[in-house]
Amino acid sequence: MDRTETSAAADLPPCGGDARQGRGGSSRSDKDDQSVHPTLAVRGLETQFHIGQSVYRASNGVDLTIRPGECLGLVGESGSGKSVTAMSIMGLVPSPPGVIAGGRIGFKGEDLTDASNARIRQLRGGAVSHVFQDPLATLHPLFSVGDQIVEAIRAHQSLSTREADAKARDLLDLVRVPNAAQRMKALPHELSGGLRQRVSIAMALANDPELIIADEPTTALDVTVQAEVLRLLDGLRRDRNTAVLFITHDFGVVSEIADRVAVMYAGRIVETGPTAEILTRPAHPYTRMLIDCVPVMGEPGRRLDAVPGRPPAVNRLPAGCAFADRCPRVESDCRRGEIPLEEKRGNLEARCLHPLEAGEALSGDVRTAATTSDGTPRHGRSA
Numbered sequence: 001m002d003r004t005e006t007s008a009a010a011d012l013p014p015c016g017g018d019a020r021q022g023r024g025g026s027s028r029s030d031k032d033d034q035s036v037h038p039t040l041a042v043r044g045l046e047t048q049f050h051i052g053q054s055v056y057r058a059s060n061g062v063d064l065t066i067r068p069g070e071c072l073g074l075v076g077e078s079g080s081g082k083s084v085t086a087m088s089i090m091g092l093v094p095s096p097p098g099v100i101a102g103g104r105i106g107f108k109g110e111d112l113t114d115a116s117n118a119r120i121r122q123l124r125g126g127a128v129s130h131v132f133q134d135p136l137a138t139l140h141p142l143f144s145v146g147d148q149i150v151e152a153i154r155a156h157q158s159l160s161t162r163e164a165d166a167k168a169r170d171l172l173d174l175v176r177v178p179n180a181a182q183r184m185k186a187l188p189h190e191l192s193g194g195l196r197q198r199v200s201i202a203m204a205l206a207n208d209p210e211l212i213i214a215d216e217p218t219t220a221l222d223v224t225v226q227a228e229v230l231r232l233l234d235g236l237r238r239d240r241n242t243a244v245l246f247i248t249h250d251f252g253v254v255s256e257i258a259d260r261v262a263v264m265y266a267g268r269i270v271e272t273g274p275t276a277e278i279l280t281r282p283a284h285p286y287t288r289m290l291i292d293c294v295p296v297m298g299e300p301g302r303r304l305d306a307v308p309g310r311p312p313a314v315n316r317l318p319a320g321c322a323f324a325d326r327c328p329r330v331e332s333d334c335r336r337g338e339i340p341l342e343e344k345r346g347n348l349e350a351r352c353l354h355p356l357e358a359g360e361a362l363s364g365d366v367r368t369a370a371t372t373s374d375g376t377p378r379h380g381r382s383a
């Protein structure tokens with residue numbers, strides 16, 4: 001059966017609500033040709049964990065679109081559902097207790113939701129690859145990095161060992177590992193953290209992926225190495241026209257690499273739009289508060305805000321806006337019912353009834369709204 005012809009995802013709209021423009025709203029070829037299927041089109045993804053009587057809604061109606069050569073930054077606090085969304089795309093949700101209870105995952109127009117395990121395995125490490133935060137979790141401690149890259153190549157391409165070996169060396173050169181031929185023989189623990197991450201990027205590139213899912217790939221690295229690895233990833237995806245889903249909790253990193261941003265909170269996308277627009281004129285108070293947490297160079301005296309309180313547990317989501325208990329702009333209507341992700345202005349969409357105007361700051365001390373009079377968060381994680 002040809003899934004690309006018959007699947008429901010073949011009918012996915014080529015451009016979803018969050019697929020708009022490139023960095024700073026600049027035009028891209030994808031904008032000019034909206035008829036081409038995006039590399040990734042996630043629609044209404046519902047990934048749940050059923051534990052005892054509880055249902056944890058980790059991805060709760062998530063929509064994402066990424067076009068060739070585009071980088072989407074998926075941002076949110078710990079536990080907001082970023083990794084579960086990524087694992088769902090890669091077919092890696094542990095089941096049980098996990099289940100994809102709804103929605104569709106389209107890869108270049110092919111519906112992966114009902115794809116066979118064999119098809120998902122064929123894609124994973126091939127056309128869809130991933131880079132994780134900790135390369136030691138990806139790399140086998142007892143095999144040389146060269147052997148591991150060769151194995152990754154041969155799992156998807158019929159090359160001789162000699163050919164795969166040469167390709168592995170080229171990949172290490174490409175990700176700028178010095179003395180690649182020598183380093184092929186190194187065990188993972190013999191390399192620095194930055195070099196190990198370059199090796200895992202080389203492995204991710206081994207089979208010319210069309211989509212790379214990078215889950216906090218620079219979080220464990222020190223800042224200079226982090227900047228180098230970001231530049232490397234950015235250059236590679238531009239040269240190779242690779243779509244990238246870049247997961248992070250750090251808006252500083254997002255500003256370096258993402259064309260567009262999707263902000264996740266308690267399993268939902270709460271705001272999405274071009275990076276420059278989101279960074280300078282966000283509509284959702286949560287996005288504003290997350291951005292205010294980023295240290296700014298040259299402002300040593302500036303108070304660093306934290307977002308007070310905690311997100312609600314995803315097995316006990318409140319009616320209405322899940323951010324209401326922490327939001328300085330909350331009104332009674334925020335707690336009444338489902339709030340849709342709607343266009344607020346320009347290319348910005350937010351799930352908010354009382355959005356910020358362009359460039360508006362949050363007035364007053366946000367702590368007054370999000371904490372009780374003694375400073376206790378109004379909403380603690382209860383599960």
Ligand SMILES: Nc1ncnc2c1ncn2[C@@H]1O[C@H](COP(=O)(O)OP(=O)(O)OP(=O)(O)O)[C@@H](O)[C@H]1O
Nearest residue numbers: 049056058077078079080081082083084085094314
């Ligand atoms: N294996 C699991 N079993 C049960 N619940 C899970 C499991 N994995 C994730 N969850 C639930 O999904 C929620 C989202 O987790 P996820 O790892 O996607 O968050 P995240 O945004 O990636 O956080 P972090 O930045 O800390 O990695 C968690 O809060 C938890 O409730």
